[in-house]
Amino acid sequence: MTREEALEFFKGVILTFDMYYKYKFTYSGEKEGKRVMVTYGGDSSEIYRTEFGPTEIFSLYDGENNDSWYYKDFGDYVQFIEEV
Numbered sequence: 001m002t003r004e005e006a007l008e009f010f011k012g013v014i015l016t017f018d019m020y021y022k023y024k025f026t027y028s029g030e031k032e033g034k035r036v037m038v039t040y041g042g043d044s045s046e047i048y049r050t051e052f053g054p055t056e057i058f059s060l061y062d063g064e065n066n067d068s069w070y071y072k073d074f075g076d077y078v079q080f081i082e083e084v
Contacts, residue, residue, distance in 0.1 A: 003071040006078045010036045010060045017056065023047045028077075031058070035077035036060060038069075 001009065015027040015038055022043035038060060041047045060080070070081040 001073050001078060004023060006036070006073065006080075007060065009034070012059050014059055024054070026057070027056075037077060037079040039079065039081045041082075045080065 010029070010031055013029040013031045013036060015029040015036070018026045018028050018037070020026070022042075023044045024039050024047075026037060026039045028035060028037045030036070072079050072081075
């Protein structure tokens with residue numbers, strides 16, 4: 001699945017908090033047996049500015065803010081990573 005196909009396929013899927021590790025928040029969701037993970041963060045001096053948190057629920061969208069996301073297809077799940 002290409003990055004563009006994944007964005008379209010998972011568009012609107014609800015993502016819920018999974019974990020926080022080393023200044024990174026990870027959220028995940030599922031559609032038709034395929035899992036998507038979104039990881040945001042990475043910089044200890046910047047992560048405190050984020051509006052994400054463990055109680056946030058959001059959806060993956062094909063919008064202006066995901067152009068810099070790194071994408072990887074692992075077969076049974078895909079992952080988007082935004083480093084700040």
